[in-house]
Amino acid sequence: MSRTDIALVTLPPPLAADQLSCEAAEALAFILPLSTEYPNIEEWFCGKVAPGIQNGTRHLLRIERDGRLVGLGIAKSSPFEKKICTVRIAPEYVGKGLGVRIFDGLLHWLGTDQPHLTVSEKKLPAYERIFEWYGFKLTSKSRGLYLPSVTEVRYNDPSRKLNSTISE
Structure with missing residues (x-):
């Protein structure tokens, strides 16, 4: 499909x-x-x-x-x-x-080995090493996805081109 x-x-x-x-x-x-x-x-x-x-x-x-x-x-x-x-x-x-x-x-x-995932920018330091280890690719950032003032960082998002415009 x-x-x-x-x-x-x-x-x-x-x-x-x-x-x-x-x-x-x-x-x-x-x-x-x-x-x-x-x-x-x-x-x-x-x-x-x-x-x-x-x-x-x-x-x-x-x-x-x-x-x-x-x-x-x-x-x-x-x-x-x-x-x-x-x-x-x-x-x-x-x-x-x-x-x-x-x-x-x-x-x-x-x-x-490339699932989609997101992580709060505040929590990203705790996950950066493991994301690097697995070769996850940052695809975009979204402000307000869960909380108005917090940026969520997206990895391996199939709906976004790699290194597309990252908006906040």
């Missing part, structure tokens, strides 16, 4: 937080305090991630230590987009290689 084809996709209805599986509820509880810069993340998780996990268009990769969730990644695969949606690591595990394990697992599930 090409980008010009129109596909009708029936999405399942959003789930309420109390309807989530135990694994999804634990993942949501884990990402909430680590995602304060992204408004409505609970709505996104219940409305898109949880139903996508059920229908196979999203994948949640968990990393545990001593039975406790310490890192996770969420990816989305559709005919139009292969995207790493979120990667979160518990603060006490940052810098211990979990990010690489998560990226490797998500790239394997997506079947690509």
